[in-house]
Amino acid sequence: MLSIKPTNILILGGGFGGLAAANELRQNLPINVKISIIDKKDYFMMGLVKLWILNGTREFEFSKKPLKSITTKGIDFINEEIIKIDQKKKSVTTKSRELSYDYLIIALGVELAPEQINGLYEHGLILYEIIDVPKIREAIKKMKSGKIAMAIMGMPYKCPPAPYEAALLIRSMLNDLGTNDSIQIDFYSPAPITLPAAGPQVSEELLQLLKSKNINFHSLHKTVSVGKNILHFENSETNFDLLIAIPPHRIPTIIVDSGLAQKGKFIPVDRTCKTNFENVYAIGDVNEIMVTDKMAVPKAGIFAEGEGITVARNIISKIRGEQEKAIFDGKGGCFVEMGKRVAGYLEVDMFASPNPITLLKQPSEQNFKDKEKFEKDRLDKWL
Ligand SMILES: Cc1cc2nc3c(=O)[nH]c(=O)nc-3n(C[C@H](O)[C@H](O)[C@H](O)COP(=O)(O)OP(=O)(O)OC[C@H]3O[C@@H](n4cnc5c(N)ncnc54)[C@H](O)[C@@H]3O)c2cc1C
Secondary structure (H helix, E strand, O other), X not given: OOOOOOEEEEEEOOXXXXXXXXXXXXXXXXXXXXXXXXXXXXXEOOOXXXXXXXXXXXXXXXXXXXXXXXXXXXXXXXXXXXXXXXXXXXXXXXXXXXXXXXXXXXXXXXXXXXHHOEOHHHHOEEOOOOOOHHHHHHHHHHOOXXXXXXXXXXXXXXXXXXXXXXXXHHHHHHHHHOOXXXXXXXXXXXXXXXXXXXXXXXXXXXHHHHHHOOEEEEOOOOEEEEEOOEEEEOOOEEEOOEEEEEOOEEOOHHHHHOOOXXXXXXXXXXXXXXXXXXXXXXXXXXXXXXXOOOOEOOEOHHHHHHHHHHHHHHHHHHHHOOOOOOOOOOEEEEEEEEEOOEEEEEEEEOOOOOOOEEEEEEEEHHHHXXXXXXHHHHHHHHO
């Protein structure tokens, strides 16, 4: 039997990518290979649940799962904030200790940067911020008439269809509240089309879907600042009664400080997710995998998961002294829920030849059930 020497694998971040990688590694490596996840949060909750909290079909308390439950599988969990990564010393420092590694998987996701938009904190609510989601829900419930402005304020951002999904769910909520006819929804994006990464055809299909629900889409509107009830774009401005924002995203500062990425960029990797440093990998939202000269793999949990499994398989091969063959396939998709237990599904194959393939599947109850299953399957498997 192959003998494997004691090895230490550190996984930074217990989100989509980190949990997928940890489980794949644990299922395939003996116990003298120590696998540890470090996360400053003590729970995992899928991003998509925020939209269920928004429309009142879920509660935060019943949707988060404790990360410490991975310890029952033989994966260590360290609930601390990481403050330094040192690739030369092969170590990671948290607030209370320094840990060494043989293999390092960086899965720290992205940070939201609302402070980059002057006035946003004071005058808007953040769709992707868990503490703001119930406030958005309450504000929508109280509103009797007026204008809801939704604005994407930076590219790239997590889960490209999610803001549109939120707009469709809000429409459905207004319908139930009886305020549908008196509340206008206007959606602003700096991009020329709704979903640049999905291409013009799918973007047009989504645009028609938005129009059919009376949601006005305004392309090429780059937000520069927010005032009381007013959004300032580069070349124009508009009033609003409620602002729901998707703020700019940025790479965690410790990544830049560690020399793994330049300021303002994500960690550049190819489809193996290997960084320039030996045995150091970057997966999920924190990385950038180019598909073409101008387009990168979108930031989504399904891709973070695929990249996590790819990296885990190559580490398993390396530890076993076998050839590393795994390459991230770029296949996945995101749901586009629209209320009343109906959802569309955006299917993508980012590395299809000669061009990426994207397909928007018609809204159906089955897609909604698949969305529920998407969450349940992963929680059951990972935690
Ligand atoms: C509203 C919404 C809907 C979405 N819907 C979908 C969907 O339908 N399908 C889909 O595929 N994706 C969806 N996403 C996107 C998805 O949530 C992200 O793309 C995914 O979570 C990225 O995974 P990750 O592992 O890269 O990072 P994350 O899951 O964000 O995990 C990063 C982890 O690192 C930890 N961390 C960060 N910094 C530190 C530090 N210094 N010290 C310790 N820990 C740290 C964080 O606490 C976090 O747990 C949605 C997102 C949102 C906001």
